[in-house]
Amino acid sequence: MDPHVTLVTLGVEDLDRAIEFYRDGLGLPMRDRDGEEIAFFDLEGAMLALYPRDLLAEDAGVPAEGSGFGGVTIAHNVDDRDSVDAVLSEAEAAGGDLVKPGEDADWGGYSGYFADPDGHLWEVAWNPYLDD
Structure with missing residues (x-):
């Protein structure tokens, strides 16, 4: 693959x-x-x-019923820590739910989470160790 x-x-x-x-x-x-x-x-x-x-x-041949955490998140990395809070605010203003405000992460970056109107979780993160 x-x-x-x-x-x-x-x-x-x-x-x-x-x-x-x-x-x-x-x-x-x-x-x-x-x-x-x-x-x-x-x-x-x-x-x-x-x-x-x-x-x-x-x-997919599976039942559509079910709720709660599906075991998957989607990540969106940004260029700086201020952008994390800006994207989280943008998502909330668009009708998403702020799940976890931006905060310092134990791995050295800064991140938070929002859920879209269907509950799909998005992590917004600034990772100082990622190369552009």
């Missing part, structure tokens, strides 16, 4: 609400939809897709 991720698909309860959060609230660039039941956003080096949760579960 090549060591890269090309697409992350999030199962959402309300596609229009999720699009509003990611496109209008966070400003992610969305591709044209052409009336499809899926939305694609171009990220640097990958894409984010939003797809109805029940249809995504059906496609």
Whole structure:
């Protein structure tokens, strides 16, 4: 397997609400939809897709029911610690929930978490050890 991720698909309860959060609230660039039941956003080096949760579960052959922590977070690294708080505020203003405010991390950086309207967890982090 090549060591890269090309697409992350999030199962959402309300596609229009999720699009509003990611496109209008966070400003992610969305591709044209052409009336499809899926939305694609171009990220640097990958894409984010939003797809109805029940249809995504059906496609994977698993039950759509379930809640709570799914064992996965998505990370967004920023260039400095102030940007962590700015992105967390942006997500909250867009309708996301602040899960954990930005704070010094035991590994030497600074990070916090927000949840999108469907509860998908995003970590926003400044890591002084990552190369650009």
